[in-house]
Amino acid sequence: MSDISGLLPCPEPVQLLSADGAAVEPSQQATERGYTMPEPEALLAVWRGMVVGRRFDAQATALTKQGRLAVYPSSRGQDACQVAPVLALAEQDWLFPTYRDSMALVTHGIDPVEVLTLLRGDWHCGYDPKATRTAPQCTPLATQAVHAAGAAHGLTRRGSDGVALCLVGDGATSEGDFHEGLNFAAVFNAPAVFLVQNNKYAISVPLAKQTKAPALAYKGVGYGVRSEQVDGNDPAAMLAVMREAYAHARAGHGPVLVEAHTYRMEAHTNADDATRYRTADEVDEWTGQDPIVRLQAYLVQEGHLDDDRIQEVREEADALAADLRARMNAEPPVEPLELFDHVYARPTPQLLEQREMVRTELDSHVTQQEMESAR
Amino acid sequence: MSQVTYAKALNTALRDALTEDPDVLVLGEDVGALGGVFRITDGLTRDFGEDRCVDTPLAEAGIAGFAVGLAMQGFRPVVEMQFDAFGYPAFEQVVSHIAKMRNRTRGALPMPITIRIPYAGGIGGVEHHCDSSEGYYVHTPGLHVVTPATPADAYSLLRESIASDDPVVFMEPKSRYYTKAEVELPTRTEPIGQAAVRREGSDVTLVTYGPQVAAALKAAEVAAAEEDWDVEVVDLRSLVPFDDATVEASVRKTGRAVVLAEAQGFAGMGAEIAARVQERCFHSLAAPVLRVAGLDIPYPPPKLEHTHLPGIDRVLDTIARLQWDDEPDLTHTPQEVSA
Secondary structure: OOOHHHOOOOOOOEOOEOOOOOEOOOOHHHHHOOOOOOOHHHHHHHHHHHHHHHHHHHHHHHHHHOOOOOOOOOOOOOHHHHHHHHHOOOOOOEEEOEOOOHHHHHHOOOOHHHHHHHHHOOOOOOOOHHHHOEOOOEOOOOHHHHHHHHHHHHHHHOOOOOOEEEEEEOHHHHOHHHHHHHHHHHHOOOOEEEEEEEOOEEOOEEHHHOOOOOOHHHHHHHHOOEEEEEEOOOHHHHHHHHHHHHHHHHOOOOOEEEEEEOOOOOOOOOOOOHHHOOOHHHHHHHHOOOHHHHHHHHHHHOOOOOHHHHHHHHHHHHHHHHHHHHHHHOOOOOOHHHHHOOOOOOOOHHHHHHHHHHHHHHHHHHHHHHHHHHO | OEEEEHHHHHHHHHHHHHHHOOOEEEEEOOOOOOOOOOOOOOOHHHHHOOOOEEEOOOOHHHHHHHHHHHHHOOOEEEEEOOOHHHHHHHHHHHHHHHOOHHHHOOOOOOOOOEEEEEEOOOOOOOOOOOOOOHHHHHOOOOOEEEOOOOHHHHHHHHHHHHHOOOOEEEEEEHHHOOOEEEEOOOOOOOOOOOOEEEEOOOOEEEEEOHHHHHHHHHHHHHHHHHHOOOEEEEEOOEEEOOOHHHHHHHHHHHOOEEEEEEEEOOOOHHHHHHHHHHHHHHHHOOOOOEEEEEOOOOOOOHHHHHHHOOHHHHHHHHHHOOOOOOOOOOOOOHHHHHO
16 A cells, blocks of 8 residues: 555645745645755746746737737746746756747747747747757647656656656646546656646636546546645745656656646636636736746845846846847748648658649749739 | 468567567557457567557557657557547547647657557447448548558558558458468568559459458459459558559449448548549549448447448449440430530
């Protein structure tokens, strides 16, 4: 009979910073699990990542309103969940994001234009997943959980000590693939870390209609997966918990499930109307939990951050946004014939026939345009 | 040469692939100690270790999705769906990820995954064990779909599928598992995408695949003996890519075509074949292209499956309907109308 105490999450979400940015004494279990206040350099990096990430997020939202993006699912409010876990990854690790994790990808060092290629609509994935060790942003919910389990197992088979970080939302925990991912990872002892960003809504459906579990973190226990819950708006706790999760998986002790309690400040996407299903009071309440404000207050208080540095990072963030704006305002070239290029390594004769048909159409279209302009 | 069963040919193909390429992994339910419910993976775990032939948890979406992750790390997973209808939980992983990942990532993440599916009926199986599910896969761009009908093709096409950088849905007609042929393994037939003319004939082309190839050949023998029809039998072997050239050449030669597929007929693979034949061979056809298919019903219980399965009589009846005695009807030609 295995001892489940090592699997159970802390009874309350792990917290190292209070809402106003003061250091709080971690609970006994949190201390036993080694969640201590990270060093200032690491916290500064998380703070910088969040400031830049949020500026990116705001710019992407603006680009959507201008019609440059088909849609944009914002992660404002989840900044600590987006930034700290990614910064704590090692070079050999893999990331399995969803459509809401664009901020995480920018933090991961992927060109923001390549991140937004999917939503701009010129291809399904704008970055090289192999070079960046980042799977395409997954749109079907939780399907990437089993990919992460398989990839993590594959890394181990290859002799790497890499881990796979899988990001999912609270709604995705109702999908079968979430459970199959946890179970496969556990059975194969794969170094996968599943981070549930519980932002309280799956589009409009509140968590209470999603589950009767006391916390989503408890879903790991049944699979023999070490589980934890953390204050997702506390960047220090996020960093401490994720570091510990990676270390556990990397050391060969198997997968970890982390539930981060956070809140989606924006609607599901720009096409959604959040006033139909939640109150302004509720949103206001979470405004008081802002992860950037919390960490900045702590760092200033502790003397690690001053106005000059704050100004510097703000300018850096504005520069990134300006560059993104400029590059996104250019109409991306699209090549209709590319539609045929990647379907197969060895395309079918039928597909090559269709390619030839489209090529002929394009050629005659060009010829027509030439004739018209010659007239 | 020795007598080899279709099942043994598949087992040998897996064995040889595991030996030759350390990146090949076999994954599925009961594929380990048991050797699979049809014994296709018999002895592989014993000989290659449970690290190479892997019993997985009982969850088909998990198996397929796990294979996606392994493929991302450069492995060549060969996954077994225990039965056709038990493959449905994996459907989303197959159509949304295995089929599309390469395209989504501009070739950066190819999915060299082989999905083995024992399919179709004729074995007295209960519900959920006899579906002809090929239609779902052939309708999904990004997948190759092959279905060998002989032990030699079973070996050769499975090796080709595992070596392919494209995902292959490898459909094994389970009614053929214990049929034998004289084969020396290893053997190579033709690459994926080439049909085979199993019997040459001059009067009518019978286009078929997988579980119905044997029935087609029997029907051809009866047709020759009793009706004096010389039937040419084309075994497609590969549904995607489709070998238009072989089918077209045969129909142009015979001038008549019947499509035989065990699957329910409505909007299925047989419909696609019939459409392709009439699009390409219209002026060579002396009669409409006819189809012989399973009934458009959920797969029947074992004691009624003989009513559902096409069978030789239905094939012969259909060949008989190919307007053998009709004179060309020219009354609707423009000259006649104006006159």
